[in-house]
Amino acid sequence: MCTRNWKVQKLEALCRFRDYDGQLLDTQSMIKVAEDLSLISELDLAIADKAISSRNQLAKMFGNDVEITINVSLNSDKPMKDLFSDLMAIFKKYLHHLPYITVELTESAYFNSEQKDSNLLFQLRKKGLNVAIDDFGTGYSSFSYLKDGNFDLLKIDRDFVTNLTVGSNNYYIVKMITHLAHTLEVKVVAEGVESIQEVNILKELKVDYLQGFYFEKPMPIDNLSADININSKLKDLVDLDVVDIELISYPPMLSPHHTLKEIKELFENSTFSALPVVVDKKCVGIITREQYNLHATPSLGTDRETMQDYRSLTKPATAMMNAKMKVVHETINDGEIHEKIRNNYPFPWAVINDAGEYLGIIDSISMNHYLSER
Structure with missing residues (x-):
């Protein structure tokens, strides 16, 4: 279901198995059997x-633009x-x-695969x-594999969606994933939606x-209907009155080996003021736009680019980052904020x-907005 116009955008092709008496068998168990039998x-x-x-x-x-998603194990x-x-x-x-077909790969299976040829996805x-x-x-x-442009959509696992509430850990996880995916021009699908609260x-x-299941449960194609009574399902759809002040931002994470x-x-295609350098979930440094500008000459990327400019493009993040950045805990409160600002x-x-473990960044822009709304 598209949240922009509340129309059916895609249908996912699933398979179900029945025994000799017509009773449904457990799908995951049957998939495992198929895998074991190659x-x-x-x-x-x-x-x-x-x-x-x-x-x-x-x-x-x-409608003619409806899409189909097929799964590939x-x-x-x-x-x-x-x-x-x-x-x-x-x-x-x-x-x-073909323009209406989506091939869906499971994240863990793809990255446990011995095949590293992303050219297959490109093809x-x-x-x-x-x-x-x-x-x-x-x-x-990790978003590292999304930046190469091999994927058009990501599906957030239902574990993060079930019983979703504003301000919960899962709320901020979904928020971060969605924001970063959109920064990388990747669309986001939330699966496992079962309540109007989650929809909102x-x-x-x-x-x-x-x-x-909130919209429809899986069924044979001949039982599908264009009228799935969306109006009644969405009658409680509201614009949430949530004071969601963007104190923490979630820019894409860099590795020490990311180049200039x-x-x-990343800086030219986003509004982030800083990018974190993360190793083993720990932030080891931050690169601000100001630091980036010290290493990126005005001629970089233009028709006036010099050979020195060109060679500088391979400079690693470790040569630009500030490794002595300030660190705060996720539970930081107003008293601590004011104390740190005074100091x-x-x-x-x-x-x-x-x-x-690194979670996000608080910059001066988000702090000014936060304090102005208090």
Whole structure:
């Protein structure tokens, strides 16, 4: 469901298994059986073929732009290259549908795969398909692979959505993921939505698409209807009266090996005032725009760029960062804030949790806004 116009945007192709008496079997157990029998790839291909062949039927119900998402399991003995080659063979049968197809990969499976050739994803997207990463937040959990532009969507795992409340840890996790994904021009889907409270909060957090039992449970395609009674389901949709002052910001995280070229791109395509350098979840330094400007000459990236400018693009983050940044705990209160300001505690501040792990940044801009709203 698209949160912009509350229309059905995508349908995900799932499979269910029945025993000889017609009773539903546990899906995850049956998927495990298919994996153990080395049949999971064939199952994926069969479901993909059947789902895409049904798109004309779905378009009559939900409009010509309705999309289909198919799942691809990488827990297979078949090399990733061969699997994608088989997918391409199916896609050739449905060329006019390709712009409306999303291939969904599970985050942990993708990054546990021995195949490192991201060119395969590039080839999929070159054909006009979209690529989504599923269960985001439970596996690799890094935006480093999103920056290369191989993915169009990420799906936030349902564990972060279930019983979502304003101000909870999951609230800020969803908020951070959504904000950073949008910075990288990646759309966000929240799955497992089951209540109007979750709908309200996710809409407020600007999540692009919602999926879950609240709108409809999985069913055979012949049982689907264009009228899923959205108006009654959304009658309690409200604009949340939430005083959500942006004290903490969540800029993309850098590694010590990020180069000036990559940092330049991040600063030029965002409004963040500082970028954290993070190692093993610990902030080891911060690069502000002012520090970046000291290393980036005015001619950098222009037609007046010199060879020295060009060579400087490989300069690592460690050569630019301030390793003596100020650190505050996530529970910082107004009294502590005023005390640190009186003592000229220089911005930006790195925000950490009890384990000393990096969470975000407080800069002078967000602090001024926060104090003006108090």
